[in-house]
Amino acid sequence: xxxxxxxxxxxxxxxxxxxxxxxxxxxxxxxxxxxxxxxxxxxxxxxxxxxxxxxxxxxxxxxxxxxxxxxxxxxxxxxxxxxxxxxxxxxxxxxxxxxxxxxxxxxxxxxxxxxxxxxxxxxxxxxxxxxxxxxxxxxxxxxxxxxxxxxxxxxxxxxxxxxxxxxxxxxxxxxxxxxxxxxxxxxxxxxxxxxxxxxxxxxxxxxxxxxxxxxxxxxxxxxxxxxxxxxxxxxxxxxxxxxxx
Amino acid sequence: xxxxxxxxxxxxxxxxxxxxxxxxxxxxxxxxxxxxxxxxxxxxxxxxxxxxxxxxxxxxxxxxxxxxxxxxxxxxxxxxxxxxxxxxxxxxxxxxxxxxxxxxxxxxxxxxxxxxxxxxxxxxxxxxxxxxxxxxxxxxxxxxxxxxxxxxxxxxxxxxxxxxxxxxxxxxxxxxxxxxxxxxxxxxxxxxxxxxxxxxxxxxxxxxxxxxxxxxxxxxxxxxxxxxxxxxxxxxxxxxxxxxx
DNA sequence: ACACGTTCTACCATTGAATGGAAGGCACCT
DNA sequence: AGGTGCCTTCCATTCAATGGTAGAACGTGT
Numbered sequence: 297x298x299x300x301x302x303x304x305x306x307x308x309x310x311x312x313x314x315x316x317x318x319x320x321x322x323x324x325x326x327x328x329x330x331x332x333x334x335x336x337x338x339x340x341x342x343x344x345x346x347x348x349x350x351x352x353x354x355x356x357x358x359x360x361x362x363x364x365x366x367x368x369x370x371x372x373x374x375x376x377x378x379x380x381x382x383x384x385x386x387x388x389x390x391x392x393x394x395x396x397x398x399x400x401x402x403x404x405x406x407x408x409x410x411x412x413x414x415x416x417x418x419x420x421x422x423x424x425x426x427x428x429x430x431x432x433x434x435x436x437x438x439x440x441x442x443x444x445x446x447x448x449x450x451x452x453x454x455x456x457x458x459x460x461x462x463x464x465x466x467x468x469x470x471x472x473x474x475x476x477x478x479x480x481x482x483x484x485x486x487x488x489x490x491x492x493x494x495x496x497x498x499x500x501x502x503x504x505x506x507x508x509x510x511x512x513x514x515x516x517x518x519x520x521x522x523x524x525x526x527x528x529x530x531x532x533x534x535x536x537x538x539x540x541x
Numbered sequence: 542x543x544x545x546x547x548x549x550x551x552x553x554x555x556x557x558x559x560x561x562x563x564x565x566x567x568x569x570x571x572x573x574x575x576x577x578x579x580x581x582x583x584x585x586x587x588x589x590x591x592x593x594x595x596x597x598x599x600x601x602x603x604x605x606x607x608x609x610x611x612x613x614x615x616x617x618x619x620x621x622x623x624x625x626x627x628x629x630x631x632x633x634x635x636x637x638x639x640x641x642x643x644x645x646x647x648x649x650x651x652x653x654x655x656x657x658x659x660x661x662x663x664x665x666x667x668x669x670x671x672x673x674x675x676x677x678x679x680x681x682x683x684x685x686x687x688x689x690x691x692x693x694x695x696x697x698x699x700x701x702x703x704x705x706x707x708x709x710x711x712x713x714x715x716x717x718x719x720x721x722x723x724x725x726x727x728x729x730x731x732x733x734x735x736x737x738x739x740x741x742x743x744x745x746x747x748x749x750x751x752x753x754x755x756x757x758x759x760x761x762x763x764x765x766x767x768x769x770x771x772x773x774x775x776x777x778x779x780x781x782x783x784x785x786x
Numbered sequence: 787a788c789a790c791g792t793t794c795t796a797c798c799a800t801t802g803a804a805t806g807g808a809a810g811g812c813a814c815c816t
Numbered sequence: 817a818g819g820t821g822c823c824t825t826c827c828a829t830t831c832a833a834t835g836g837t838a839g840a841a842c843g844t845g846t
Binding site for chain 2: 792793794795796797800801802803804
């Protein structure tokens with residue numbers, strides 16, 4: 297036998313290895329990684345050593361495996377969201393200063409909002425973990441803000457396939473939320489993620505008026521002041537969008 | 542001929558493709574990417590399509606290639622510096638609040654300081670580009686702070702191979718800077734990177750008193766107040782280190 | 787309008803790079 | 817002392833990867 301009894305290419309395997317790390321886990325043992333990637337140990341070992349040699353992975357002395365610093369560096373230097381994050385950062389800092397709330401920036405990926413940047417509320421323990429985190433469209437204000445400004449076709453497709461695994465939300469409810477968000481120009485969601493918090497997000501449109509991101513804040517229910525928040529967010533979103541092609 | 546006339550493995554090629562993006566460039570044409578990665582066009586095309594299929598790259602309609610959002614997500618979720626950044630973030634925010642200066646966090650990689658986190662001075666235009674940026678040890682306060690707390694052997698090896706391409710700095714000068722930094726417990730460097738700025742950095746030690754990072758600020762020369770800065774940085778560095786294993 | 791250059795995409799016979807079972811080595815248990 | 821779990825290396829087998837070639841789809845200048 298040669299070149300994979302299981303019928304997958306080298307590229308497939310490289311991807312499986314990188315994907316094998318569970319969220320938030322930085323270190324894995326060689327054997328465990330081989331298991332997770334469903335690779336024969338010897339194959340996994342060879343592959344990981346190659347990747348490690350190039351710095352994409354970091355194979356420690358005792359068989360501990362991490363993602364490589366070099367990979368982190370390359371990806372962050374050339375990240376597809378680099379321009380967006382650079383444009384958004386000053387405005388996000390402004391909002392954090394003025395409103396003193398958690399600020400976040402998300403893009404749409406599939407049927408989920410992917411958070412690409414985040415600033416924590418001053419004084420609170422930073423919750424940086426949520427960077428690179430995902431939330432389904434229907435339970436995040438950012439997701440709703442993003443989806444409500446997509447094309448009719450995409451929204452229709454989204455609603456067609458929509459199914460809430462928890463079974464608590466129907467497609468009709470989501471349709472209503474999207475319509476409301478589209479009409480108002482912002483999306484809000486209270487107590488869904490966390491019972492004591494309120495999320496508000498507005499779309500960020502690039503120069504061609506295409507919605508490329510959502511800018512949002514998460515505030516304690518008690519401090520909710522929609523009148524103050526929405527204009528601030530919308531102003532910032534326009535400022536960001538003006539810098540994007 | 543089969544399996545690479547040039548004698549490199551698939552893994553080599555995957556790495557070359559990812560590394561082919563110049564710093565700060567997010568989009569490349571297929572042909573240009575093939576050139577940069579030194580791959581035959583047809584091979585590059587096949588490889589990139591595979592990677593794109595898995596979301597590590599993103600092959601657009603007109604042959605435009607970007608890094609994939611999925612890759613960014615995976616790397617940032619499981620980044621080797623995740624714990625460090627999470628521990629450091631609140632302290633960095635404190636410093637930014639109290640001192641109103643650019644704050645940065647770096648680790649040592651090879652003979653360079655790799656900046657893993659950064660907060661911009663309030664009011665200044667954010668210079669986020671420097672995240673994932675590198676600076677040689679001898680011309681960055683962070684680099685000096687890091688190197689000055691490494692083992693004797695590593696420092697000796699560093700000094701042995703040291704060579705300033707600009708020819709302005711001798712190994713003896715660097716040796717002196719390192720000794721000074723080691724003795725004082727902080728490193729400073731004035732007007733090297735930018736003629737009007739002063740950089741100060743202190744080491745961050747983990748629970749085993751191993752130096753794992755450097756915490757630093759960059760201040761305008763005019764606002765230089767060493768007496769205020771160093772204690773603040775050292776306090777923060779201790780706070781960060783206490784949370785690291 | 788036409789010819790030309792450039793770039794993307796697809797095909798397919800050839801072959802050496804990738805494969806993984808087996809065995810060795812090491813550390814740490816019981 | 818024997819057992820267990822892990823990392824690491826070896827090597828004959830073979831099919832996945834390769835890249836020259838050619839066609840399609842642009843864009844551009846004459």
